[in-house]
Amino acid sequence: MDWLGEHSSSVMKVARAYTLTSEECQDLAQEILLQAWQSLPKFEQKASAATWFYRVALHTAMNWHRKDKHRRSRQQPFVEVQALATATLDSAEQAQHRDTVEQLYKAIHQLPKTDAALVLLYLDELSYREMSEVLGISESNVGVKLNRAKKTLSALMEGQSHDS
Amino acid sequence: MIPDSPTDPDNLQQAWQTQSSQTKISIDADVLLKVVQRDQQSFRAVVQTSDYVGVGIAILMVPVWIYMGVTESSPWTWYLTLPVLVWWVVFPIVYRMRHPLKPAQPDEPLVHCVERSLTEVDEQIWYHSKSFWWSASPLFASIVTFAFHSAWLRSDDWLDLLSNMDSVVFFLAFFSFLYFLIEKCGCSKYEPRRQELLTLLKSLRDETTSEDSQEIDTAQSASSPAFMCRSLAIAVSLLVLAILIAAGGDYLKHKSRRERERFRAERAATEYPKKSPFAAVRWQDDQPEVKLDDEWFKLVSLNELPVADIVSFSQQTYENQWQQRFEEDLVEVLTRMEHPPADTVKLVVQSMRTSETSVREDVPMTEENRSAIYAASSKRSNR
CATH class of the missing domain: 2.30.42 (Pdz3 Domain)
Incomplete structure (x- = not known):
């Protein structure tokens, strides 16, 4: 089960980016992990594990429907996500980062699904090549789309700063 | 964008990365065990239902077959299917007695539970992969014998027999298609579950042996989309071929019959009076x-x-x-x-x-x- 731990943060980031409530977030995270577990035999190691995991996570998130909630509610969750306090950062910096992350999620929620995917990959510092592998588009196309998505994100973030 | 502002890309990425150390995912093994056990029970229920339905249909078919044979005054070869139906009842019962599906124990370790599920799935794959030989081939033999015998009884000579062979050809083609379908595609429905169990077993053992890898790779190649598509294409082609052969045979038979009727009609039209001057x-x-x-x-x-x-x-x-x-x-x-x-x-x-x-x-x-x-x-x- 080590592979789950290795990619737990990316699962939660994708789940949170594509849902609005913590309940839905847990639900989607579990669905992503199940899909990843079921798809693991098909992993051909042509791409890196992180790239492959992102691909599964984003694909699941984009096809995730809230209307399936009833079906999933009958399935008892076997994955528990715990929030940990970070000891390396002082409280002020931690609070500032937390605020930034919250703003980022709010902005990402307003982006189209594919732009949200690009922004997630960018924030996780994936290279253009890795992004193109995840999304299945050319690197140059990644560059064009990402620039546009970043501008939209910045505008949304600026708007949120002014509002607050 | 202004450097060092909150919306600066570097700041955003730095803030974003802090999340990685703020979450931890833990797996509840008890719940996972329950999920596996529930899947096992569900699988067992599907298998048992399939067995019961098969046996029930075979039992019901016995009187229906006899009734159809009597009312249609069928030849003796029609009744060759009766022992086959009895065999369909007996074989699954004997097989299940030798390979019983034991219910899972609540306190059973997860690894044992998964291993047993895997064994059951493997046995079921074997059972279905060989089902052509134990179920379809006896039926094939009896039906083709009956079709040939019927064609023989309907025919006046060898040429006529050939024109009446379309049903025999159809059954041969149909059973060839069935054989291909069962041998190549019949077990694919169990492959996803087998893959799940193999993956789970591998992760539970927490070690990657070359044996496990090979097993997964082999199973994967058998259930890969390309292989399945190719198998399905060949199976459909065989079925279409069977239908074409049957339709072609039927067409030739009707054409031959029409020609015979036309010949008789022409002969009747030029029929000479049946008269004689002699007593x-x-x-x-x-x-x-x-x-x-x-x-x-x-x-x-x-x-x-x-x-x-x-x-x-x-x-x-x-x-x-x-x-x-x-x-x-x-x-x-x-x-x-x-x-x-x-x-x-x-x-x-x-x-x-x-x-x-x-x-x-x-x-x-x-x-x-x-x-x-x-x-x-x-x-x-x-x-």
């Missing part, structure tokens, strides 16, 4: 003797045609049946000699008693005479 005909070597007014005569000529010419023409035209044609189809023989008779004919005959030759004008050609000749001929040859 009876008998033979003295190649010389016909005819009965007129209850007296036997040696026939000398008919409508100025010497009897030797008529006999010679009949021999050349009808070979072994020349005497029968002369007796029963005299109008046809004379017409084909380009001397079609009218309703009456002129006969020159020699009396058998007095050897006196006489000419008989306007001897009527009657259907009664011909019927009497036909009846006598049929009696002689037991037709």
Whole structure:
């Protein structure tokens, strides 16, 4: 089960980016992990594990429907996500980062699904090549789309700063 | 964007990365065990239901098969399927007695539970992969035998038998398709579950052996989309081929039947009148003797045609049946000699008693005479 731990943060980031409530977030995270577990035999190691995991996570998130909630509610969750306090950062910096992350999620929620995917990959510092592998588009196309998505994100973030 | 502002890309990425160390995912092994056990029970229920349905259908089919055989007056080969149906009832029961599906124990370790599930799935894959040989092949043998036997009974000769073989060809093609379907695709429905269990077992053992990797790779290649698509394409092609063969056979059969009917209709249209001037005909070597007014005569000529010419023409035209044609189809023989008779004919005959030759004008050609000749001929040859 080590592979789950290795990619737990990316699962939660994708789940949170594509849902609005913590309940839905847990639900989607579990669905992503199940899909990843079921798809693991098909992993051909042509791409890196992180790239492959992102691909599964984003694909699941984009096809995730809230209307399936009833079906999933009958399935008892076997994955528990715990929030940990970070000891390396002082409280002020931690609070500032937390605020930034919250703003980022709010902005990402307003982006189209594919732009949200690009922004997630960018924030996780994936290279253009890795992004193109995840999304299945050319690197140059990644560059064009990402620039546009970043501008939209910045505008949304600026708007949120002014509002607050 | 202004450097060091909150929306600066570097700041955003740095803030974003801090999340990674703020979450931890833990797996609840007890719940996972329950999920596996529930899946196991569900799988067992599907297998048992499949067994019960198969056995139930076979039991129901026995009286239905007998009833259909009796009402349709089917030949004995129809009943060859009855032992097959009995076999369909017996085999699954015996197999399940030898390979029982044991219920899971609540306190069973997860690894054992997964291993047992995997064994059950593997056994089920074996059971289905061999199902053609234990279930379909006996049925194939009985049905094809019945189809061949029926075709044989419906046929007048070997050529007719060939035209009636379309049902046999159809069943052969259909069972070939079934064989391919079961051998290549029949077990694919169990592959996803097998893969899940293999993955879970691998992660639970927390070690990657080359054996495990090979096992997964092999199973993967068997259930890969490309392989499945190719298998499905071949299976569908075989089925289409079977349908085309059956349709082609049916078309040829109908065409042959239509041609036979057309031939009969044409023959009926050019049918010669069944008439004769003689009350009876008998033979003295190649010389016909005819009965007129209850007296036997040696026939000398008919409508100025010497009897030797008529006999010679009949021999050349009808070979072994020349005497029968002369007796029963005299109008046809004379017409084909380009001397079609009218309703009456002129006969020159020699009396058998007095050897006196006489000419008989306007001897009527009657259907009664011909019927009497036909009846006598049929009696002689037991037709």
